[in-house]
Amino acid sequence: MPGPLANIMQLQNKVKTKRISSYDRTGGNKDFIRLAPGETVELASIEGAGIVKHIWMTLNTQDKFIRRNAVLRMYWDGEEEPSVLSPLGDFFGQGWGEEYNFASLPLAAAPHQGRALNCYFPMPFGAGARITLENDSESELASLYYYIDYERHESIPDSLGRFHAWWNRELTEVRPEEGETEWGVVAPQGNNATDRHNYVFADIEGKGHFVGLNYYVDSPGPMWYGEGDDMWLIDGEDWPGSLHGTGTEDFFNSSWCPNEVYSHPYFGYARVPDKLGWMGRTHCYRFLLEDPVYFDKSLRASIEHGHDNSLTLDLATVAYWYQAEPHKPFPAIANREGRANMKPIGFMDVHRWRHAWRQSMGGGATLWGDETKTEKKE
Structure with a gap:
């Protein structure tokens, strides 16, 4: 090579x-x-x-x-x-x-x-x-x-694909039957045998190859955001498709819930939060320069937002690929208000959450934070 x-x-x-x-x-x-x-x-x-x-x-x-x-x-x-x-x-x-x-x-x-x-x-x-x-x-x-x-x-051969890049953003929704959870912390989680509810970062028609992704995630809670699998459906194939991942950090070539800045020419974490757990803004990137994803007719590429799409996240991505023209027109880009950031979650918000939890536990005088309703301390 x-x-x-x-x-x-x-x-x-x-x-x-x-x-x-x-x-x-x-x-x-x-x-x-x-x-x-x-x-x-x-x-x-x-x-x-x-x-x-x-x-x-x-x-x-x-x-x-x-x-x-x-x-x-x-x-x-x-x-x-x-x-x-x-x-x-x-x-x-x-x-x-x-x-x-x-x-x-x-x-x-x-x-x-x-x-x-x-x-x-x-x-x-x-x-x-x-x-x-x-x-x-x-x-x-x-x-x-x-x-x-x-x-x-003088000329360019038809075999050279044209460069494409598309920004998408979504405030993801949790599954109503499960609520917001991860690792089964507050509720049992089901299996996800479809990409229907995933966050979609590429929806391409035509012949080409996918070469990279910038992934910007803003998490309003401290739970690890990255149990979501990447899923690639090539040329109209059914789930689970030709490529199916095992977790967000795995796709970005890292492991074990990283929360540190790391730069490699092909992948890394350019920005990480310094709040509670993984609360806040993380920028992951992956460029598939040695291993592009090839497609002849279409590509639908997506990722779960938490296992079984269990987390509300502010997700924004830029996907990069080459393809033969003409391409499928992009949706209109979000207006200025639709591109604005979500309000940062701070320490006072966390304290309000604690207050609501104390009230739900009966408002005991010495509640610490790890009690369940059956073992709460008065």
Whole structure:
């Protein structure tokens, strides 16, 4: 299997290296553009055939949530429907509008404080490419610096799939017959012999291969969120499908309920919470660069939110894949309110939960927290 440097010495014929950037056309040092509130700007419009090789961006604005309020779109070969549709931050590996360092092979958020956004996914096109950014904010985007580095080719073979990325988000619902539980702590749990209630992170039609996932989970409770199995139904097959996982952390190449920052070129945990248990925000990532998931007609990829879909979680994902065009159009991206974060759960919320539990236990004077109704202390 060739490594990333395997062909670096190969001389190319009729390939030209090009760049579109925000440099100051006057020769000055104002090497940025501005976006007014609500404005969409065309960052690149390229004719002919080529391959986008690298994208770098950094930005400055009064809107502290700009990484969710700015929306990135990419179009290949004159299509009207975008092949890439995602909030800017989520695409580059920055969840919840936050800024933090993130390092992987195809994507990175580099210092200072993760504010330099980089993408190395190659993006081929045969008949033009267009990249836009929408400032869906009430604040001016005061400065946007960017590079879009690409190669111009005489032609691109049809065998090169077009790059796609899709952001999805869902506040997951628990099964009413079981309630919210995990590991059977508060109620028995059933078996899940279907993907019907799973969180879906890819719903693709056409021929292609799946190459990566950024997974942002915000858990309102301290219970481990990752008993959910990943499930892949290829070309319309029935459950359990060709690939069936054993737990969320297993799919992300880790083990035993991790809660620590870890960076590998292909997988890792770029952000973890420091609250009670696994309460709060965790960013997991996995890039299937050595082991893509291939499909000829369709792919439905999903993951349980807790075993048997037992947990309420705020899940957001960006899936990355290549496929032959045309692609199935994406649903309209959630509006600004629909992209907003859930309210953080804090220590006072936990104390209110304790108060409600004390009341349910009869309000005894020395209740500690591990009693059951049959053994409560007065």
